[in-house]
Amino acid sequence: MIFNKIKQLFLTMVVVVAIAACNNDDNEPMMDDDMMGMEDDGMMDDDMTGMDPDFSGTFAQVDFMGRPGINTTLSAGGDIKDAHNVAIPSEMVATFQADFEARLEQYHDVYAMKLGADPADVNYEANILGLDAATLTTVLAADVLEVAPDVPTTYFNPGEDNDGDDNPLTLDGDEVALTGRTLQDDIIDVSLILFFGGMEGNRFDGNNGTPQLTSDGVGLTADILTTFPYVGDPE
Structure with missing residues:
Protein backbone atom coordinates (compact mmCIF):
# COMPACT_ATOMS: atom_id res chain seq x y z
CA MET A 1 0.00 0.00 0.00
CA ILE A 2 2.77 2.42 0.86
CA PHE A 3 4.54 1.64 -2.43
CA ASN A 4 1.34 2.32 -4.41
CA LYS A 5 0.86 5.70 -2.69
CA ILE A 6 4.45 6.73 -3.48
CA LYS A 7 3.98 5.62 -7.08
CA GLN A 8 0.78 7.66 -7.41
CA LEU A 9 2.45 10.73 -5.91
CA PHE A 10 5.37 10.45 -8.35
CA LEU A 11 3.03 10.14 -11.36
CA THR A 12 1.09 13.18 -10.21
CA MET A 13 4.30 15.24 -10.02
CA VAL A 14 5.30 14.15 -13.54
CA VAL A 15 1.92 15.24 -14.93
CA VAL A 16 2.16 18.67 -13.23
CA VAL A 17 5.65 19.28 -14.65
CA ALA A 18 4.52 18.25 -18.14
CA ILE A 19 1.54 20.60 -18.07
CA ALA A 20 3.71 23.52 -16.90
CA ALA A 21 6.22 22.89 -19.69
CA CYS A 22 3.51 22.92 -22.34
CA ASN A 23 1.94 26.15 -21.10
CA ASN A 24 3.68 28.68 -23.38
CA ASP A 25 2.26 32.17 -22.80
CA ASP A 26 1.80 34.02 -26.10
CA ASN A 27 2.94 37.23 -24.40
CA GLU A 28 6.32 35.63 -23.63
CA PRO A 29 7.67 34.26 -26.95
CA MET A 30 10.54 31.82 -26.93
CA MET A 31 14.00 33.42 -27.39
CA ASP A 32 15.69 32.63 -30.69
CA ASP A 33 19.42 32.70 -31.43
CA ASP A 34 19.37 36.38 -32.38
CA MET A 35 17.77 37.37 -29.08
CA MET A 36 20.33 35.30 -27.18
CA GLY A 37 23.18 37.08 -28.94
CA MET A 38 24.06 33.90 -30.85
CA GLU A 39 24.93 33.61 -34.51
CA ASP A 40 23.74 30.71 -36.65
CA ASP A 41 27.03 28.90 -36.02
CA GLY A 42 26.38 28.92 -32.27
CA MET A 43 29.11 31.48 -31.51
CA MET A 44 28.46 34.57 -29.43
CA ASP A 45 27.46 37.59 -31.50
CA ASP A 46 29.93 40.50 -31.26
CA ASP A 47 27.02 42.90 -30.86
CA MET A 48 25.72 41.86 -27.43
CA THR A 49 23.86 44.85 -26.09
CA GLY A 50 24.40 45.35 -22.37
CA MET A 51 26.78 42.40 -22.01
CA ASP A 52 30.15 44.15 -22.45
CA PRO A 53 31.75 45.73 -19.32
CA ASP A 54 31.70 49.50 -19.27
CA PHE A 55 35.18 50.96 -18.70
CA SER A 56 34.24 54.52 -19.56
CA GLY A 57 35.03 57.32 -17.16
CA THR A 58 38.09 58.91 -15.63
CA PHE A 59 40.35 56.84 -13.39
CA ALA A 60 43.01 58.24 -11.06
CA GLN A 61 45.63 56.58 -8.88
CA VAL A 62 45.49 57.93 -5.34
CA ASP A 63 48.06 55.84 -3.48
CA PHE A 64 51.29 53.97 -4.10
CA MET A 65 52.90 52.00 -1.33
CA GLY A 66 55.61 49.42 -1.73
CA ARG A 67 57.43 50.37 1.48
CA PRO A 68 55.09 51.64 4.20
CA GLY A 69 56.11 54.87 5.91
CA ILE A 70 58.81 55.96 3.47
CA ASN A 71 56.75 58.55 1.62
CA THR A 72 55.23 59.77 4.89
CA THR A 73 58.63 60.08 6.56
CA LEU A 74 60.78 61.51 3.79
CA SER A 75 58.35 63.80 1.98
CA ALA A 76 58.69 67.37 3.20
CA GLY A 77 55.04 68.30 2.65
CA GLY A 78 51.62 67.21 1.52
CA ASP A 79 52.20 68.24 -2.08
CA ILE A 80 55.25 65.97 -2.36
CA LYS A 81 53.40 63.10 -0.69
CA ASP A 82 50.50 63.42 -3.10
CA ALA A 83 52.80 63.64 -6.11
CA HIS A 84 54.73 60.56 -4.98
CA ASN A 85 51.51 58.58 -4.58
CA VAL A 86 50.60 59.07 -8.24
CA ALA A 87 54.09 58.93 -9.73
CA ILE A 88 55.33 56.38 -12.25
CA PRO A 89 57.95 54.14 -10.58
CA SER A 90 60.52 54.66 -13.34
CA GLU A 91 60.37 58.43 -12.72
CA MET A 92 60.39 58.39 -8.92
CA VAL A 93 64.15 58.54 -8.35
CA ALA A 94 64.73 61.51 -10.65
CA THR A 95 61.75 63.35 -9.16
CA PHE A 96 62.02 62.67 -5.43
CA GLN A 97 65.52 61.48 -4.47
CA TYR A 111 68.00 65.92 16.69
CA ALA A 112 71.33 67.68 16.93
CA MET A 113 69.61 70.78 18.27
CA LYS A 114 67.61 68.59 20.65
CA LEU A 115 70.91 67.26 21.99
CA GLY A 116 72.35 70.75 22.22
CA ALA A 117 74.93 69.94 19.55
CA ASP A 118 75.98 71.76 16.43
CA PRO A 119 73.87 70.46 13.50
CA ALA A 120 77.05 70.41 11.43
CA ASP A 121 78.40 67.74 13.79
CA VAL A 122 75.38 65.44 13.63
CA ASN A 123 74.92 64.41 10.03
CA TYR A 124 73.57 61.21 8.53
CA GLU A 125 76.06 58.37 8.92
CA ALA A 126 76.34 55.54 6.40
CA ASN A 127 74.02 52.83 7.72
CA ILE A 128 74.37 49.18 8.55
CA LEU A 129 73.96 48.31 4.87
CA GLY A 130 76.86 50.59 4.01
CA LEU A 131 74.61 53.04 2.17
CA ASP A 132 75.32 56.75 2.26
CA ALA A 133 72.46 59.25 2.24
CA ALA A 134 72.36 59.63 -1.54
CA THR A 135 72.34 55.89 -2.18
CA LEU A 136 69.78 55.11 0.52
CA THR A 137 67.33 57.74 -0.70
CA THR A 138 67.87 56.60 -4.27
CA VAL A 139 66.79 53.10 -3.25
CA LEU A 140 63.84 54.32 -1.21
CA ALA A 141 62.59 56.99 -3.62
CA ALA A 142 61.51 54.24 -6.01
CA ASP A 143 58.61 52.92 -3.91
CA VAL A 144 58.66 49.35 -5.19
CA LEU A 145 59.64 46.01 -3.71
CA GLU A 146 62.25 44.13 -5.69
CA VAL A 147 61.66 40.53 -6.71
CA ALA A 148 64.57 38.18 -6.00
CA PRO A 149 63.35 34.67 -6.86
CA ASP A 150 66.69 32.96 -6.17
CA VAL A 151 67.30 34.26 -2.64
CA PRO A 152 65.21 34.59 0.52
CA THR A 153 62.60 37.33 0.57
CA THR A 154 63.42 39.79 3.33
CA TYR A 155 63.15 43.48 4.04
CA PHE A 156 66.34 43.52 6.02
CA ASN A 157 69.09 40.91 6.15
CA PRO A 158 72.45 42.39 5.16
CA GLY A 159 74.30 39.12 5.49
CA GLU A 160 78.00 38.97 4.58
CA ASP A 161 79.87 40.72 1.78
CA ASN A 162 81.59 37.69 0.28
CA ASP A 163 82.46 39.00 -3.16
CA GLY A 164 84.34 42.11 -2.03
CA ASP A 165 82.24 44.61 -3.98
CA ASP A 166 81.04 46.48 -0.85
CA ASN A 167 77.51 46.40 -2.20
CA PRO A 168 75.08 44.72 0.21
CA LEU A 169 72.28 45.00 -2.32
CA THR A 170 74.05 42.55 -4.63
CA LEU A 171 72.23 39.26 -4.40
CA ASP A 172 75.33 37.05 -4.46
CA GLY A 173 76.42 34.61 -1.82
CA ASP A 174 75.09 35.67 1.57
CA GLU A 175 74.33 39.25 0.56
CA VAL A 176 70.59 39.63 0.95
CA ALA A 177 68.87 42.94 1.65
CA LEU A 178 65.70 44.74 0.58
CA THR A 179 64.47 41.83 -1.54
CA GLY A 180 60.83 42.25 -0.57
CA ARG A 181 59.07 41.76 2.74
CA THR A 182 57.55 39.06 4.86
CA LEU A 183 54.80 39.25 7.46
CA GLN A 184 57.42 38.92 10.19
CA ASP A 185 59.42 41.95 9.05
CA ASP A 186 59.10 44.98 11.33
CA ILE A 187 59.08 47.51 8.51
CA ILE A 188 59.02 50.67 10.62
CA ASP A 189 61.88 49.61 12.89
CA VAL A 190 63.96 48.57 9.89
CA SER A 191 63.42 51.96 8.27
CA LEU A 192 64.36 53.79 11.46
CA ILE A 193 67.55 51.70 11.82
CA LEU A 194 68.49 52.53 8.24
CA PHE A 195 67.82 56.23 8.85
CA PHE A 196 69.37 56.72 12.29
CA GLY A 197 71.24 53.58 13.28
CA GLY A 198 74.55 54.41 11.64
CA MET A 199 77.09 51.75 10.69
CA GLU A 200 76.33 49.54 13.70
CA GLY A 201 72.59 50.04 13.74
CA ASN A 202 72.61 51.57 17.24
CA ARG A 203 73.78 55.16 16.77
CA PHE A 204 70.58 56.71 18.16
CA ASP A 205 69.10 53.82 20.12
CA GLY A 206 68.29 55.61 23.38
CA ASN A 207 71.55 54.70 25.10
CA ASN A 208 74.49 56.90 26.11
CA GLY A 209 72.35 60.00 26.24
CA THR A 210 71.02 59.62 22.69
CA PRO A 211 67.35 59.77 21.72
CA GLN A 212 65.58 56.53 20.81
CA LEU A 213 65.20 56.82 17.07
CA THR A 214 65.77 53.24 15.92
CA SER A 215 62.44 51.76 17.03
CA ASP A 216 58.83 52.81 17.40
CA GLY A 217 58.53 50.51 20.40
CA VAL A 218 55.78 48.43 18.81
CA GLY A 219 56.58 44.77 18.34
CA LEU A 220 54.95 42.10 16.22
CA THR A 221 51.68 41.05 17.88
CA ALA A 222 49.97 39.18 15.05
CA ASP A 223 49.75 35.40 15.03
CA ILE A 224 51.53 34.35 11.81
CA LEU A 225 50.16 31.19 10.22
CA THR A 226 51.65 28.84 7.64
CA THR A 227 48.41 28.64 5.63
CA PHE A 228 46.12 31.22 4.01
CA PRO A 229 45.25 33.91 5.11
CA TYR A 230 48.60 33.67 7.00
CA VAL A 231 47.59 36.20 9.65
CA GLY A 232 45.55 34.95 12.60
CA ASP A 233 42.66 36.62 14.36
CA PRO A 234 43.49 40.05 15.84
CA GLU A 235 44.30 40.10 19.51
Missing part, protein backbone atom coordinates in the same frame (compact mmCIF):
# COMPACT_ATOMS: atom_id res chain seq x y z
CA ALA A 98 66.95 64.95 -3.81
CA ASP A 99 63.94 65.94 -1.68
CA PHE A 100 64.16 62.70 0.30
CA GLU A 101 67.88 63.16 0.97
CA ALA A 102 67.39 66.75 2.12
CA ARG A 103 64.60 65.65 4.45
CA LEU A 104 66.79 62.91 5.93
CA GLU A 105 69.52 65.42 6.69
CA GLN A 106 66.99 67.82 8.20
CA TYR A 107 65.97 65.15 10.70
CA HIS A 108 69.55 64.89 11.88
CA ASP A 109 69.75 68.68 12.26
CA VAL A 110 66.62 68.64 14.45
